[in-house]
Amino acid sequence: MTDISSLLVQPPPSWPEKYSGIPARLADIGNQTREKIYAGRSLPRVAPRKQGEELPVLPPDITRERFNEAVAELRKEIGEANVELNDKPLVDGWYMEHPNTHDAFHILEQDDTVSSATIYPGSTEEVQTTVRWANKYLIPIYPISMGRNLGYGGAAPRIRGAMVLDLGKRMNKVLKIDPDNCSCLVEPGVSYFALYEAVQATGYPLWIDTPDLGGGSVLGNAVDRGVGYTPYGDHFGCHCGMEVVLPTGEVVRTGMGALPGKDGEDNPCWQSFQYGYGPYNDGIFTQSNFGIVTKMGFWLMPATEHTSYLITFRDEDQYPQIMQTIRPLAINKVLGNVPQLRHVIQELAVTGKPKSHFYDGEGPIPREVIRKWAKDMPCGDCSWVFYGTVYGPDDFRKGQLDIIRREFGKIEGSRLMLPEKLPQDHYLHSRVSVCSGVPVLRELDWLNWLPNGAHLFFAPIAPTSGEDVKKLFELCRKRHEEYGIDLFPTLCVASRESHVIVNLVYDRSSPASKKAAYDCLRAMISDAAAGGYGEYRTHILFADQVANTYNWGGGALMKLNETLKDALDPNGILAPGRNGIWPERYRGKGYEIFPGDQRTSSLPPHINA
Ligand code: EUG
Numbered sequence: 001m002t003d004i005s006s007l008l009v010q011p012p013p014s015w016p017e018k019y020s021g022i023p024a025r026l027a028d029i030g031n032q033t034r035e036k037i038y039a040g041r042s043l044p045r046v047a048p049r050k051q052g053e054e055l056p057v058l059p060p061d062i063t064r065e066r067f068n069e070a071v072a073e074l075r076k077e078i079g080e081a082n083v084e085l086n087d088k089p090l091v092d093g094w095y096m097e098h099p100n101t102h103d104a105f106h107i108l109e110q111d112d113t114v115s116s117a118t119i120y121p122g123s124t125e126e127v128q129t130t131v132r133w134a135n136k137y138l139i140p141i142y143p144i145s146m147g148r149n150l151g152y153g154g155a156a157p158r159i160r161g162a163m164v165l166d167l168g169k170r171m172n173k174v175l176k177i178d179p180d181n182c183s184c185l186v187e188p189g190v191s192y193f194a195l196y197e198a199v200q201a202t203g204y205p206l207w208i209d210t211p212d213l214g215g216g217s218v219l220g221n222a223v224d225r226g227v228g229y230t231p232y233g234d235h236f237g238c239h240c241g242m243e244v245v246l247p248t249g250e251v252v253r254t255g256m257g258a259l260p261g262k263d264g265e266d267n268p269c270w271q272s273f274q275y276g277y278g279p280y281n282d283g284i285f286t287q288s289n290f291g292i293v294t295k296m297g298f299w300l301m302p303a304t305e306h307t308s309y310l311i312t313f314r315d316e317d318q319y320p321q322i323m324q325t326i327r328p329l330a331i332n333k334v335l336g337n338v339p340q341l342r343h344v345i346q347e348l349a350v351t352g353k354p355k356s357h358f359y360d361g362e363g364p365i366p367r368e369v370i371r372k373w374a375k376d377m378p379c380g381d382c383s384w385v386f387y388g389t390v391y392g393p394d395d396f397r398k399g400q401l402d403i404i405r406r407e408f409g410k411i412e413g414s415r416l417m418l419p420e421k422l423p424q425d426h427y428l429h430s431r432v433s434v435c436s437g438v439p440v441l442r443e444l445d446w447l448n449w450l451p452n453g454a455h456l457f458f459a460p461i462a463p464t465s466g467e468d469v470k471k472l473f474e475l476c477r478k479r480h481e482e483y484g485i486d487l488f489p490t491l492c493v494a495s496r497e498s499h500v501i502v503n504l505v506y507d508r509s510s511p512a513s514k515k516a517a518y519d520c521l522r523a524m525i526s527d528a529a530a531g532g533y534g535e536y537r538t539h540i541l542f543a544d545q546v547a548n549t550y551n552w553g554g555g556a557l558m559k560l561n562e563t564l565k566d567a568l569d570p571n572g573i574l575a576p577g578r579n580g581i582w583p584e585r586y587r588g589k590g591y592e593i594f595p596g597d598q599r600t601s602s603l604p605p606h607i608n609a
Contacts, residue, residue: 012096015197019172019189020146020215022096022441023197029441030096036352037094037444040451043509046089047110055087056116059140059161060607070137071117077129082120082170090114092508095215095444100147100166103156105454106508107518107541113156113602115142115164122170124243124251124294130165131292132249134573138585141165142575143292145188145220148213151457151503152224153540158577159591160603167294168217175295176271179204183240183271185297188219192439205303207437209233214439219296223286224537227492227499229435231391232301233338234494236286241270243295244285247569252291254282271297287537288561289575289583290568301437306336307397307418308389308432309404312344312382314413316367319384319473320466323498325407326386327464330495334403337435339388341491345370347379349488350427352445364486378422380415387428389435446488452509456517458502458524460533464493468533472500475527483520499536522595525549540578541602544592547580562587 012030013021022030049055058067075083090111092104102114119141121127134141140162147155147166157164172189177199186195192214199206209228211221222235232238241255252258255276256269274282285291313322322341329335348358348370358373359365375381386408390400408414422428430442447453458476462468473489480487485504492499502524506517521542525535529549538546550557561581565572572583577591590604 015191015193019194020096020148020168020191021193022215023193026193026441033352033441033444034094034096036448037453040354040448040453043092043452046091048089050111053111056085057111057114057161058116059159059163060603062137062139066137067116067139070133070139074119074130074133077133078119078121078126082122082126084118084120086115086117095148095150095213095441098148098150098154100144100155100164103154103540105150105154105456107454107456107506107514107539108600108602110508113153113158113160113540115157116161118164118166120166120169124245127165127167127245127292127294128249128251131245131247131573134163135248135571138571138573139163140573140576142578143167145217145223146191146215148191148216149220149224151455151539152537156540158540158543158575158602159586160601162576165292167292168220171294174198177202177204177206177300178271179206181272182206182300182302183297184300185241185266185271185295186218187295188217188293190218191215192218196437196439199300206300207232207303208298208300208439209235209238209437210434210439212434212443213441215441218298219293222296222298223293225286226537227338227494228437229338229340229389229431229492230301230437231337232299235298236283238299239282239296240272240274240299241295241297242282242285242293244291244293246291247289247571247574251294252281254285271299284564287579289578289581290564292574304391305393305397306389306391306432306436307401308387308428308435309401309416309418310379310422310428310431311386311388311404311408311414311416312379313384313386313411314382316383318411318413320470321411322384322386322408323464323466323469325411326493327496329404329407330464330493333495334400335388335493335495336391336400337389338492338494339386340431341384341386341493343487343489344374344379344383344385345486346446346488346490347377347385347427348373349446349449350430350442352448354451355449355486363484364480378417378426382413382415387431387435389431446503446505449486449505450507450513452507454506454508456504456506456521456539457537458500458504458521459535459537460500460524460528461497461536462500462533464496464498469498469500471531472528472533475531476502476524479520479523479527482523483516485516485520526595541593543577543580545580545595548594 015021015023086101140159142157142162143165144155146168168189171187176185192210209230209232225236241257256267261267390397488503490501504517507513535546572585
């Protein structure tokens with residue numbers, strides 16, 4: 001066991017001292033969370049690098065001499081300290097102290113998807129300088145906003161030895177908060193924690209929208225098309241205007257931003273009208289490698305009253321009926337936000353206690369054991385828990401809640417509970433915060449399920465229908481049983497569709513645990529595609545497989561993406577392989593990873609040798 005006392009002497013980094021830190025209001029939670037995570041960790045905090053490999057690890061097709069020359073040149077252009085070689089031991093850290101050198105939740109070996117260096121640009125101009133430099137030396141660069149894309153690859157580049165372009169460290173300003181237009185303009189290094197504090201400091205009655213965890217980048221999450229839980233939960237849908245550096249170094253502003261304001265000011269409608277004139281290009285800069293987003297506008301919701309509730313459902317097999325009840329309520333907007341439907345196992349996991357507290361046997365925790373524990377918890381002996389929120393004045397919310405009670409009441413054994421009736425540490429109180437735009441840190445707790453806990457997401461989209469969700473759950477259950485993994489499903493219901501989120505928790509110290517999670521995810525992606533279901537987002541190492549499932553019309557979509565990629569990034573320097581899009585220089589040379597490859601490395605064998 002690591003000596004954890006030495007890790008806990010200093011409090012976690014706090015905001016605003018550190019842009020990516022935790023605000024004072026969450027300091028205690030931060031300490032407790034870190035303590036719990038390290039208590040379950042047996043891996044050494046600092047891992048020595050592999051014997052015999054010269055550091056930093058270089059990107060493909062470049063000599064060390066040329067690499068060193070390139071680094072020296074970039075340092076001269078943007079400052080010595082702003083190019084940092086990745087030649088030190090790797091530290092996984094934890095959520096608030098996460099690495100920008102590799103994926104903290106490594107699913108292959110820890111040093112597989114490592115960078116060669118990290119670059120810290122301080123302005124859009126320095127991003128342009130860096131991009132032009134990368135074109136000169138043909139060095140792949142991998143932009144991150146803050147690097148907290150955890151469960152999807154974190155900060156790790158898809159190409160081993162690429163340089164990580166860490167935008168957030170020096171570009172972390174809230175550029176504007178407009179109380180009349182109800183909007184903001186931010187840089188990549190603004191977290192939900194930071195934006196929330198900035199809005200609070202203005203005193204304006206505005207909400208931000210936050211995902212389950214508040215440490216991520218507002219811009220980065222939207223660019224990966226993430227989801228939050230207020231009525232503004234569609235982060236891409238609620239953005240308005242971008243500034244983007246193209247892979248060849250030009251800067252564009254999208255939407256109304258393309259029309260210069262009077263006397264060189266930003267266009268006054270940049271955060272008011274999303275589309276501007278001509279083709280709507282914003283979409284091609286999300287989940288892609290076509291540009292580096294350096295500024296992004298977002299709409300902010302006027303603050304309102306709200307009530308969160310939970311509804312428990314008795315039987316495991318009631319979920320098709322639950323989904324059929326949800327669909328019309330969601331489409332008619334009686335459900336005010338993106339509600340979650342969680343399996344009861346999550347009630348155990350979100351307590352933050354390890355699996356071993358509940359069960360010391362082998363394999364997945366049996367249903368009867370979950371039942372035994374749930375019986376004495378506030379949710380009682382149930383199978384599914386629905387977390388929802390209604391918004392607006394008292395009579396609005398009362399009207400909506402009456403309908404919700406009536407409709408869900410038709411499902412035998414269902415029970416609705418309000419926050420007042422639940423103990424202070426119940427997860428519903430965390431939902432009250434998240435669903436009213438107050439970013440929190442609670443959701444990490446289920447990482448403690450296994451020692452050295454790490455996770456991967458399986459995130460397919462299903463129609464909000466009982467039959468479809470049943471098919472997906474059944475394939476997940478079958479594969480989880482096959483690979484001996486506990487099934488943690490959460491449905492995030494947008495309205496017509498649901499993001500079916502399955503958290504695969506694994507033990508980073510165990511090659512067998514990693515392999516089971518890896519193989520299970522590959523199998524589920526294939527099974528889902530065979531049934532016509534596709535993921536909305538995936539881990540960098542699964543991107544080729546997922547992109548290849550979107551293959552209607554003989555791969556017409558990927559052909560279009562490749563055409564765009566080659567036109568915009570002729571040298572293929574920007575995030576090669578991101579979302580399965582490979583530039584011409586790398587395409588078809590063995591970089592792609594498909595199921596059945598039995599690859600143990602992200603690089604092709606000829607590079608790896
Ligand atoms: C969650 C939701 C997501 C996602 C990853 C995790 C929720 C976990 C809706 O998108 O991509 C409880």
